[in-house]
Amino acid sequence: MTPAGLVVGQEVARATLHVDRARLVRYAHASGDQNPIHQDESAALAVGLPGVIAHGMWTMGAAVQVVVDWVGDPGLVVGYGTRFTRPVPVPADGEATPLVVATVGALDADEGTARIDLDVTLDGSRVLGKAQVVVHLP
Amino acid sequence: MPVDPSFVGRVYPPDEPYAVMREQIAAFAEAVGATHPAHTDPQAARALGHADVVAPPTWAVVVAQRSEAAYVDDPAAGIDFSRVVHAEERFAYTRPIVAGDRLVTTLHVDSVVERAGLAMVTTRVEVADDAGAPVATVTSTLAVRP
Numbered sequence: 001m002t003p004a005g006l007v008v009g010q011e012v013a014r015a016t017l018h019v020d021r022a023r024l025v026r027y028a029h030a031s032g033d034q035n036p037i038h039q040d041e042s043a044a045l046a047v048g049l050p051g052v053i054a055h056g057m058w059t060m061g062a063a064v065q066v067v068v069d070w071v072g073d074p075g076l077v078v079g080y081g082t083r084f085t086r087p088v089p090v091p092a093d094g095e096a097t098p099l100v101v102a103t104v105g106a107l108d109a110d111e112g113t114a115r116i117d118l119d120v121t122l123d124g125s126r127v128l129g130k131a132q133v134v135v136h137l138p
Numbered sequence: 139m140p141v142d143p144s145f146v147g148r149v150y151p152p153d154e155p156y157a158v159m160r161e162q163i164a165a166f167a168e169a170v171g172a173t174h175p176a177h178t179d180p181q182a183a184r185a186l187g188h189a190d191v192v193a194p195p196t197w198a199v200v201v202a203q204r205s206e207a208a209y210v211d212d213p214a215a216g217i218d219f220s221r222v223v224h225a226e227e228r229f230a231y232t233r234p235i236v237a238g239d240r241l242v243t244t245l246h247v248d249s250v251v252e253r254a255g256l257a258m259v260t261t262r263v264e265v266a267d268d269a270g271a272p273v274a275t276v277t278s279t280l281a282v283r284p
Contacts (some may be wrong), residue, residue, distance in 0.1 A: 007244070016170065018171070023169060026165070026168065027166075027167070027169035027170065028165040029164070030165040030169045030200075031166060031169070031199060031200055032200055032204065033199075033203060035219070036265060038256075045204065046220075047220050048220075055223040057196060057199050057208065057217070057224070057227065058169070058170060058197055060227060061166075061169075061170035061194060061196035061197075061199075062170045062171050062174070063193070064194075064195050064196065065170065065171055065172050065173070065174075065194075067171075068172065068174050068194070068195065069174060072176065073174075073176060073186045073189075073192075073233065073245060074172070074174055074192045074193075074194060074195060075176070075188055075192050075233075075234035076177055077195040077231065078230070078231050079228075079229065079230045079231065080228070080229045080262040081226070081228030081229065081277075082228075083225060083226045083228060084223070084224050084225060084226065084227075100154050120249070125166070133195070
């Protein structure tokens, strides 16, 4: 990668995420977030959701991977923030497949950093808002 | 019971240090689809200059949510989890978290504000190593329906 060649607005990576309910159970165990709305249909319906939804933190964690792979070292990610704008429903059978597109949002030559903006959508609707990753350029 | 704004400004002191394990990082990485070898292979991590395998960028939520529990699980705080949605999350890293770290967390209740009929509750967890050197800051906002 040649940081000097980056320009604001440039797409640097895109990927389709894959999430099924078994993955949500593994995330629940790995993260410690055992909120039943991410595992149990009846618990999700009871709080007015259409069914089991992915942990917002799962979506956030999965969406940043295209940036890690692009920059080549997870230790170069120095900041990451997002709003959770829409839930990601995960069907009982099959999977949900959000799309992630990463573009250069800003460059800071003095700090040697780039802000990478993530556009994360499911069926054309944005599920993360203002998802921004700050990376140290190698 | 509504969210009690008098909790704003409270600081919850650190609990016992949390020992970061390779296996735990690997399980988290697998769950979020983080396939970079630096998450699972100590040699690959060392080749990049890290002391051991590196946690994925959102891994700090593991220690942050444990820390936040002292506040959000307190019935007096008025946060009913059947009425909560996660609104916002932010990580700022002073340095990467690696296996072998012993992390301590300090929880701050930064704000409780009303927005569009929701109580927006913002907490901040300062993550440090067991010598007190800063590692990361995790800021989280919950939206609580009345």
